[in-house]
Amino acid sequence: MPRARCPKCNKTERVLKSGIIRGKQRFYCKDCNYHFTLVHNTRKSRSHPDTHDRPTSLKDIAKAAGVSITTVSRALNNHPDISEVTRHEIRKLADLMNYQPNIIAQSLVNRSTNTLGVIIPNLETTFFSSMLSGIQHVAAQSGYRVVICQSDESHLSEISNLQALMNNMIDGLLICHTLETSTFDHVRMQLNRNIPIVQFYRVSEELEISKILADDEHGAFDVTVNLVRSGCKRIAVLLGPKYLPITGKREAGYLKVLKKWKIKPDPRLIRYVNFSNESVMAAVEEWLNLKPGIDAIFSISDKSAVQIIRHLKSRGIKIPQAISVAGFGNEYTGEIVEPKLTTFDVKTKEIGETAARMLLEQIISKDNTPKTILIKGEFIQRESTRKPSGLF
Amino acid sequence: MPRARCPKCNKTERVLKSGIIRGKQRFYCKDCNYHFTLVHNTRKSRSHPDTHDRPTSLKDIAKAAGVSITTVSRALNNHPDISEVTRHEIRKLADLMNYQPNIIAQSLVNRSTNTLGVIIPNLETTFFSSMLSGIQHVAAQSGYRVVICQSDESHLSEISNLQALMNNMIDGLLICHTLETSTFDHVRMQLNRNIPIVQFYRVSEELEISKILADDEHGAFDVTVNLVRSGCKRIAVLLGPKYLPITGKREAGYLKVLKKWKIKPDPRLIRYVNFSNESVMAAVEEWLNLKPGIDAIFSISDKSAVQIIRHLKSRGIKIPQAISVAGFGNEYTGEIVEPKLTTFDVKTKEIGETAARMLLEQIISKDNTPKTILIKGEFIQRESTRKPSGLF
DNA sequence: CTATCTATCGCAAACGTTCGTGCAAATGAT
DNA sequence: ATCATTTGCACGAACGTTTGCGATAGATAG
Structure with missing residues (x-):
């Protein structure tokens, strides 16, 4: 057994083993009263402290x-x-x-990272990615970085993303909830840290934090008004899940028009779907089989609206002569589909920009009093609905 | 003049001013030999060190x-x-x-942030945002965060983003260059830090780093082959800026087909544009006025292809009977436009995923030897080109 | 019972900054 | 010339971790 040599007295006689520490054999020199292991200098070359290859400090x-x-x-x-x-x-x-x-x-040392966190349901559709684009631009202008997480419309994913981001990593958070998210305790739990959180687009009214919203009620109102003015009387409306505030707002806008024009609402014409293609098509098929037929479909999203247009066309239904179709969101595809889609521009990029600006303002001013901003949208008349006659 | 009171001896007589420090007046007590300013306790309450509101450490x-x-x-x-x-x-x-x-x-202390940086030209189009989506998913699976920067197709913006990200903030970088970027010194300068960089989609061959590419040459080859097989003989091709490797690859694929089928290339049919709508339309107009007319257009991007389809339709030109139109990229709009666009699926999401995987591998293995991966795409025959006759 | 070994913990240095304060020398005032 | 003030710089603590090594009480071996 080759005895270890004590680095102090350079002798081997009085050296004895002293346990194993983190896989390495340790020794103890009785003369020098010194513990040591054989492997040294792991962290940095202590012999020549100048020869580090680190970036200059x-x-x-x-x-x-x-x-x-x-x-x-x-x-x-x-x-x-x-x-x-x-x-x-x-x-x-x-x-x-x-x-x-x-x-x-x-x-x-500064206790701030100049970084904003963003939790967003999805990045593969322009609808959300343009919001992110707006956020990123505003943040960059103020010298802030942006770290993103996709929740993929999964509530659990949203929760884990939230917790991961809030660990001292970011100065503020922008969040757009998933379709699944109906409880908000995970957000509430984070409010005691002093990191401001701003909700955008899909928000929860039970949280006392700032929100940036599309003007859903006015938007739905505008779209429905234009349908009514063009002569439609039986307007089917496709809405999102019932617990989403967005759904309620749009429904309110829709109903307000019916009331104003004294059209009796037909509950069969109001359908709540989860955005999946199957659920949308199922709703459309039911509508088409209704006894007093429908003369218009107002869809939650442009994506669904485009699918509906293709479906109706494939069944030989004339748009907008037989049925008008209106969307919501103003995505690029609405401009491409034939007939071109009448829709409502919710100004997604502006929503992102405004949300980021508000968050930055809260970070800098350190004033977290909740504010709510509605982003005004714009009705876009194209070809999938008839032109209003102007008699109303 | 109200003299300051010494916090030690509580006297005011022997206190005298001692310069201004960071905007605050400083004082000096001759008795106590003590310097002080009037504002105290900025960093933390020193009187009660327990009463901090920081998160638990x-x-x-x-x-x-x-x-x-x-x-x-x-x-x-x-x-x-x-x-x-x-x-x-x-x-x-x-x-x-x-x-x-x-x-x-x-x-x-660990000298690593578990964060990847991404520099990407744009987020508002699905083409790039789906790459980002792929990146983000792979990174999240390995517990890495993603911070993003948009260069907005601006070379200067790319440079400043690059420098900002590389300052100890990230463990690795994914970059997709702008259309303007033809020099790469800004990247080369960063290579001596030991932070791995992986290029994706738009890459530079003069840099010895890893690259993830779409299979542009084979893609262009496949598209052109299908056009030739469907009977087209005068195929106009719309390419990006000449200095982009992507352009060269696609041109090579195109020319290879012509050579194989012994079709003499006509330089007037090859146009290099900067993706702007004007430059695209200018090219198309010139082609339409050519003496021996063209019978097909192969466009760099689906976006341009869709615009071209709309333009040709507005001029009453039948697609694909008179002119076939093929795109490149497989964006969603290609499925919506009428006739539906024949294109090549470059699998943008897979490019992002692969790039992220390769970067993570380099980070973990600490082995930066450059590798190049080609992502195989897939030709998609739709309605904007004629079906190949099968005789060839 | 002694010689050795093991298990379990603490000390203190690092990581690269920022900032309150100390202090000598230069400058200004009287 | 004497004292008051300013200028310009340095010391050292702090931010919240990780980690090499020292230390000691108990366990085990001989």
């Missing part, structure tokens, strides 16, 4: 300039305590050594 | 459990040095106190 510049770390930091931050000559000298040196501040260290 | 748990910070850290990290009882005790306490580790502090 303030310490490196300080050493090169012959000043303290503090001075370098202050010089680079334009602190008034530093003289013009020193500042200049240090800046030149920092440039030369290609110094880039370590954002992580800055974040640790 | 290891230190808090340590104090509550009566052990050292080290022990708490090790208990929570399942370090073998900690006994079962202690570990249990501490975990229970941590749960109770709602402890969440500070990711920033972890990142600082």
